[in-house]
Amino acid sequence: MKHIGDPARRARLAAPGADRPGAVVYWMSRDQRVDDNWALLHASALARARRAPLQVVFTLDPAFPDATRRAWDFLLRGLIEVEADLRARGIPFHLLLGAPPQSLALFCRQQRVGCLVTDFSPLRHKRVWQAEAAAATGLAVTEVDAHNIVPAWIASPKQEFAARTLRLKLNRILSDWLEEFPALEPPPSPGPLPPPTDWAAVQAAVAGTRAVPPVEWLRPGPVAARDHLRRFVTGALRTYALTRNDPCLDGTSNLSPYLHFGHLAPQRAALAAGAARVAEESRLAFLEELVVRRELSDNFCLYNPHYDSPAGYPDWAKKTLALHAADRREHLYDEEAFEAARTHDELWNAAQRQMVRTGKMHGYLRMYWAKKLLEWTPSVAEAHRIALALNDRYELDGRDPNGYVGVAWSLGGVHDRPWSQRPIFGTIRYMSFGGCRSKFRVAAFIARWPP
Numbered sequence: 001m002k003h004i005g006d007p008a009r010r011a012r013l014a015a016p017g018a019d020r021p022g023a024v025v026y027w028m029s030r031d032q033r034v035d036d037n038w039a040l041l042h043a044s045a046l047a048r049a050r051r052a053p054l055q056v057v058f059t060l061d062p063a064f065p066d067a068t069r070r071a072w073d074f075l076l077r078g079l080i081e082v083e084a085d086l087r088a089r090g091i092p093f094h095l096l097l098g099a100p101p102q103s104l105a106l107f108c109r110q111q112r113v114g115c116l117v118t119d120f121s122p123l124r125h126k127r128v129w130q131a132e133a134a135a136a137t138g139l140a141v142t143e144v145d146a147h148n149i150v151p152a153w154i155a156s157p158k159q160e161f162a163a164r165t166l167r168l169k170l171n172r173i174l175s176d177w178l179e180e181f182p183a184l185e186p187p188p189s190p191g192p193l194p195p196p197t198d199w200a201a202v203q204a205a206v207a208g209t210r211a212v213p214p215v216e217w218l219r220p221g222p223v224a225a226r227d228h229l230r231r232f233v234t235g236a237l238r239t240y241a242l243t244r245n246d247p248c249l250d251g252t253s254n255l256s257p258y259l260h261f262g263h264l265a266p267q268r269a270a271l272a273a274g275a276a277r278v279a280e281e282s283r284l285a286f287l288e289e290l291v292v293r294r295e296l297s298d299n300f301c302l303y304n305p306h307y308d309s310p311a312g313y314p315d316w317a318k319k320t321l322a323l324h325a326a327d328r329r330e331h332l333y334d335e336e337a338f339e340a341a342r343t344h345d346e347l348w349n350a351a352q353r354q355m356v357r358t359g360k361m362h363g364y365l366r367m368y369w370a371k372k373l374l375e376w377t378p379s380v381a382e383a384h385r386i387a388l389a390l391n392d393r394y395e396l397d398g399r400d401p402n403g404y405v406g407v408a409w410s411l412g413g414v415h416d417r418p419w420s421q422r423p424i425f426g427t428i429r430y431m432s433f434g435g436c437r438s439k440f441r442v443a444a445f446i447a448r449w450p451p
């Protein structure tokens with residue numbers, strides 16, 4: 001029977017195949033940390049039960065489509081720390097360069113791997129990799145949801161309609177899942193460690209990718225993530241309910257890059273917020289975003305195969321957008337003009353510059369930013385394409401279920417409801433410059449992000 005604290009209750013078969021005697025491999029991907037990692041805990045428990053060696057593998061594909069120097073920098077600096085942490089605990093770490101399923105298959109043959117465990121992601125590329133890895137190795141792939149507090153497939157067996165429907169389901173069971181993490185046990189049969197990764201060679205292999213520069217203001221890695229979380233729960237969390245929607249203030253957690261790269265477990269952040277001495281209003285507002293909204297994004301991407309295109313919008317949104325497809329657009333820009341922040345709207349341009357320079361646009365402005373793309377491009381399909389291209393190129397937390405849902409919410413009413421009729425938008429919720437002016441000091445924000 002699976003009980004609280006048992007990582008097995010967060011695991012399921014992702015791709016069928018054999019289960020053989022031999023090493024247990026944790027194929028790390030979305031959750032790049034050693035502590036607070038249910039997938040590593042599960043692999044470690046399996047290795048102990050079988051008295052087999054435990055190995056951690058990260059497959060890095062330098063040809064990953066449209067990857068940037070900014071993203072690789074954050075990822076690699078985090079992985080350097082992960083390798084050092086694993087080695088200190090006597091657990092071998094292997095970084096494999098190349099197409100993930102093929103490099104993994106070669107490794108499994110060479111190392112006589114018998115059992116493959118990975119962390120869960122609802123995104124397409126990871127599901128394809130899992131199927132290909134099972135086919136190439138002949139091994140079953142078990143996935144463990146190390147990212148969500150309630151495993152996505154247990155939280156709900158279907159695509160949820162809105163935050164309120166998932167919130168109801170989560171609230172019923174959250175206390176069973178929001179538990180303290182067990183400690184990672186030492187490896188069952190510690191063998192010799194492989195030579196350390198040649199990080200200079202890895203850095204050289206990814207050097208040719210898109211020249212978006214790394215950021216300086218946020219230190220990557222699990223240690224920095226835990227420090228950052230500590231500062232947040234004793235600082236900005238106190239006033240989160242009041243300050244989170246003001247782009248002129250540093251009133252949100254800025255945890256999203258750490259959560260995206262898995263340097264921090266959302267469950268750790270939820271436990272810390274739960275124990276913090278702060279006003280209940282702020283705690284609940286933060287947990288609503290961190291737990292309900294974030295896990296709703298995974299739910300959408302898990303069950304909607306069109307999570308990154310207008311085909312994934314609800315029917316009412318598709319209909320209203322189609323009715324307004326031919327509406328006259330007063331301003332039209334192409335991707336290049338948007339990227340260079342050359343629109344007539346100084347608030348939009350300032351938000352774009354914040355994203356390009358820091359890798360993190362304020363959350364409130366992300367909604368405004370995406371909705372204006374719908375207003376200033378010839379079609380919703382083009383708006384959606386440009387929104388994801390820019391979001392995923394510049395945001396440190398890009399290529400994330402939250403981003404796919406943020407864009408689909410802004411442009412296509414996903415998880416939202418119809419509002420009053422307007423040109424271009426139909427009944428999709430609208431946001432205006434004037435509305436922003438009534439919420440925060442727009443002029444101060446623009447002054448902060450000059451050309």
Ligand SMILES: Cc1cc2nc3c(=O)[nH]c(=O)nc-3n(C[C@H](O)[C@H](O)[C@H](O)COP(=O)(O)OP(=O)(O)OC[C@H]3O[C@@H](n4cnc5c(N)ncnc54)[C@H](O)[C@@H]3O)c2cc1C
Pocket residue numbers: 244252253254255256257259260289290291293294295297361362363364366367370391395397398399400402403404405406407410
């Ligand atoms: C157009 C658009 C694009 C977006 N792109 C991304 C993206 O690429 N990656 C990304 O992680 N988020 C994205 N978001 C969601 C949200 O804006 C960011 O998660 C948030 O701004 C991150 O900042 P923070 O960590 O300081 O947030 P906080 O307010 O401190 O929230 C804490 C955590 O809660 C979660 N969260 C907060 N807001 C949302 C939300 N609206 N939906 C789902 N989860 C949420 C995030 O994990 C966040 O780190 C996007 C939203 C929109 C409207």
